[in-house]
Amino acid sequence: MSADNTTTQIDSGFLKTLAVLYVEDDDEIRELLSRFLRRWIGTLHTATNGQEGSAAFLEHKPDVVVTDIKMPVMDGLEMAAAIKSSAHEVPIIVITAYSERDYFIRAIEIGVDQYVTKPVNTDILLHAIYKSASHRLHQQELEKAEKLLIDSLEQTIVVLSRAIEMRDPYTDGHQKRVALLATAVAKEMGLPDGTINGIRLGSMVHDVGKIRVPSEVLSCPRKLTRTEMDFIKTHPDSGYEILKDATFPWPVARMVIEHHERLDGTGYPKGLKGEEICIEARIIAVADVVEAMTSFRPYRPALGIEAAIAEIRKGRSTIYDPRVVDCCIRALERAELKFWT
Ligand SMILES: [Fe+2]
Ligand SMILES: [Fe+2]
Incomplete structure (x- = not known):
């Protein structure tokens, strides 16, 4: 991929394997960004507020969530808190305006992974998605390797235990x-x-x-x-x-x-x-x-x-x-x- 210098490090094949949930109440912005994201992301789900977003998260289990903050019915941070409480490992990227910086502390407490500021630079957003998803994949691989190691240590102990009892x-x-x-x-x-x-x-x-x-x-x-x-x-x-x-x-x-x-x-x-x-x-x-x-x-x-x-x-x-x-x-x-x- 070579959209510009910001995205030269991105593996577009990996992006095509991802499912992303994008939550935004402004129809015009949502349409515009969705069109861009669909060109790069494997599957894109959209929602217009936090409540819809929470339901879409449960239904589609996306790899990454991208959300606006100020939205009717349920705001983006309330939705992020709900998602993090049941799926802590799923990265959440918040799109925020400088005027919304009061939300930063709350976002940190919730465990939001990344911020992209408004007006959104599409390449920066794509980079943030890529970085979050590859970090998560790396974590999952580490956890798998650690589990394998623990399992083999456990097997060693079980074998040793059997050997003693046979005597x-x-x-x-x-x-x-x-x-x-x-x-x-x-x-x-x-x-x-x-x-x-x-x-x-x-x-x-x-x-x-x-x-x-x-x-x-x-x-x-x-x-x-x-x-x-x-x-x-x-x-x-x-x-x-x-x-x-x-x-x-x-x-x-x-x-x-x-x-x-x-x-x-x-x-x-x-x-x-x-x-x-x-x-x-x-x-x-x-x-x-x-x-x-x-x-x-x-x-x-x-x-x-x-x-x-x-x-x-x-x-x-x-x-x-x-x-x-x-x-x-x-x-x-x-x-x-x-x-x-
Ligand atoms: Fe003993
Ligand atoms: Fe004993």
């Missing part, structure tokens, strides 16, 4: 069930989605260090000797060693090394206290105990959910985070105590 049939499914309960607890606590996802994945590999413990010890049908127990207690450190160099977007290695720490400092391996232990590990610790007590072990039968709840209640505030305990009990009650079935 130790007695705790088969343990990490998965801890992940299920820890996630429910984190949700009950109202933690952000990213943290909840990290807790789910950290739970799925929290016992990865057991890979260094001989399977005869792991599946020993009697109560373990002190030496064997000491050996098992090395698993948080071993897990940390395995995971410490992996760059996950969640503190997985820290969750693993801290999941046997206790609030009063009686846990292992470091004897951390209170908030020195990350919140993720404080949640996994409680879910871990509940899962272990409700599951069969070669040296004892399953102890039942009531016994597990009594145990975490007993340790509330002394060894377990009180908020985590309360939310865990609530999550179990919400699931009608049928978490593992």
Whole structure:
């Protein structure tokens, strides 16, 4: 495209893929600009006020919105606010006169992306549309790439989790069930989605260090000797060693090394206290105990959910985070105590 110097950078093929919604109440201006835009844009939808524009937005889902400000029924900024509240990522370009600069602050608050001043220079408007749309496309590609990366990291964790559980049939499914309960607890606590996802994945590999413990010890049908127990207690450190160099977007290695720490400092391996232990590990610790007590072990039968709840209640505030305990009990009650079935 070579309309003039302003537009030499524009890829006209890309413009032809776009759908644009143009909202303007002045018939003459709307006709004039529409005629120009139709020459360059793939699909152009028009509306004569904010209300019509909002309806057209919902119907056509355009890639970019271009709007005048002062219009009858609903003005351009009210419409922009409505669109941004449901589709934050859609770029909005406001056409404004200098006399309307009082609207600028409101427009910034709403999150309007660009301004074009009146009288409209068509090439500047086209440039603004192109820039907004390519920025959005770039953002979408970044989000896609990030999702792909997160998905493959999650797959790695799932595979690792399966590998550990295949070695130790007695705790088969343990990490998965801890992940299920820890996630429910984190949700009950109202933690952000990213943290909840990290807790789910950290739970799925929290016992990865057991890979260094001989399977005869792991599946020993009697109560373990002190030496064997000491050996098992090395698993948080071993897990940390395995995971410490992996760059996950969640503190997985820290969750693993801290999941046997206790609030009063009686846990292992470091004897951390209170908030020195990350919140993720404080949640996994409680879910871990509940899962272990409700599951069969070669040296004892399953102890039942009531016994597990009594145990975490007993340790509330002394060894377990009180908020985590309360939310865990609530999550179990919400699931009608049928978490593992
Ligand atoms: Fe553990
Ligand atoms: Fe565990």
